[in-house]
Amino acid sequence: QKEVEQNSGPLSVPEGAIASLNCTYSDRGSQSFFWYRQYSGKSPELIMFIYSNGDKEDGRFTAQLNKASQYVSLLIRDSQPSDSATYLCAGNSGGYQKVTFGTGTKLQVIP
Amino acid sequence: NAGVTQTPKFQVLKTGQSMTLQCAQDMNHNSMYWYRQDPGMGLRLIYYSASEGTTDKGEVPNGYNVSRLNKREFSLRLESAAPSQTSVYFCASTNTGLFYGYTFGSGTRLTVV
Numbered sequence: 001q002k003e004v005e006q007n008s009g010p011l012s013v014p015e016g017a018i019a020s021l022n023c024t025y026s027d028r029g030s031q032s033f034f035w036y037r038q039y040s041g042k043s044p045e046l047i048m049f050i051y052s053n054g055d056k057e058d059g060r061f062t063a064q065l066n067k068a069s070q071y072v073s074l075l076i077r078d079s080q081p082s083d084s085a086t087y088l089c090a091g092n093s094g095g096y097q098k099v100t101f102g103t104g105t106k107l108q109v110i111p
Numbered sequence: 112n113a114g115v116t117q118t119p120k121f122q123v124l125k126t127g128q129s130m131t132l133q134c135a136q137d138m139n140h141n142s143m144y145w146y147r148q149d150p151g152m153g154l155r156l157i158y159y160s161a162s163e164g165t166t167d168k169g170e171v172p173n174g175y176n177v178s179r180l181n182k183r184e185f186s187l188r189l190e191s192a193a194p195s196q197t198s199v200y201f202c203a204s205t206n207t208g209l210f211y212g213y214t215f216g217s218g219t220r221l222t223v224v
Contacts, residue, residue, distance in 0.1 A: 008151075034212045043201055043215040044154070088154070090212075097142050097161070097210050098169075103153035 003027050006089050006102035014110050019076040021105050023089030026070065030091040033065060034099065035074045038086045048074060079109045113137050117202050117216035124192045124223045132187040132219050134202030140214075141207045143185035145169075145177065147198040148218075154201065160185055162207075192223045 005024045013019045025033075032051045036044035048063040050056045050072070056063045062075040072091070076083055086104040115136045124130055136143065145157040156169030160179040174196060176188045185204075189196055199220050203213035 032210060036212075043218050044213075046212040046214070049212050090154075092210065097205055097207070098156065098159065099213065100156075101146075101154040103151060 003030075003100045004089055004091055004102040006087075006105045008103060009106040010108050011105055012108045012110055013079050015079060015081060017079050019079045019083065019107055019109070021074040021076075021087050021089075021107065023072040023074075023102055024070055025072065025091045027091065027100075028067075028070065032092045033063070033072045034090040035061075035063060035072075036088040036090065036101075037083075038088055038104065040085075044088055076107075079107075081109045081111050083107060084109045115202055115204055115214050115216035117200075117219050119219060120217065121220050122222070124189075124221065126193060126223060128192050129188065129190050130192065130221075131189075132200055132202075132221075133184070134186065134216055135184045136202075136204040136214070137183065138204060138206075138214065139182070140204035141182070142205045143179065144203040144205075144213065145175075145185070145187045146201045146203065147171065147196075148201060149198050157187065157200075189221075192221075194223045197221060197223045 035048040038044045050063040050065045060077045064073045086106045088104045089102040090099045118133045141162045144159040146154045148154050158177040160166045163182045178186045202216040
């Protein structure tokens, strides 16, 4: 069992809708979580990080963390076709500044 | 700012050949990492270096060696390439202290035939 689990998708949403991406983790010792966006053939790009329970908003993106449920999510408001990518959830696990990645959820925003 | 630079971008090797993947960062980061990315497997940590002069194994170190040449450079060596090492390799770096996540290089797409 991977330490960070994501549904591989694809998740299809219409343009302008809210995309909800979810992630669960198994290591209760994980303290920080990250969402990366990866376009096909490109490297991962950090879009959000969250340390504390609750919500963290940055523009159209909101990260949510629930440590009791071991659950992390990313909401993308007003989804655009340019948001179509694979979104990687990651958590620090196994030691100092080491990060374990989920396998990613592919998001398709339909114009 | 170049960020994290990886070379080469593409490489084809024959089974048994050796090669070194190069990575350099210009952000004065202490920690550097090598990941491989395979379909359905996600990003898996091969080796990392928490600081200059130290290296440690990650999740999938077999068949690889690393060298932290100086603070800027962290290389990954395949001594005898195998088809199972066909993958996309990413180098990443991060600051110490408050951890805000990694900065990734553009990747090396390696095919072993």
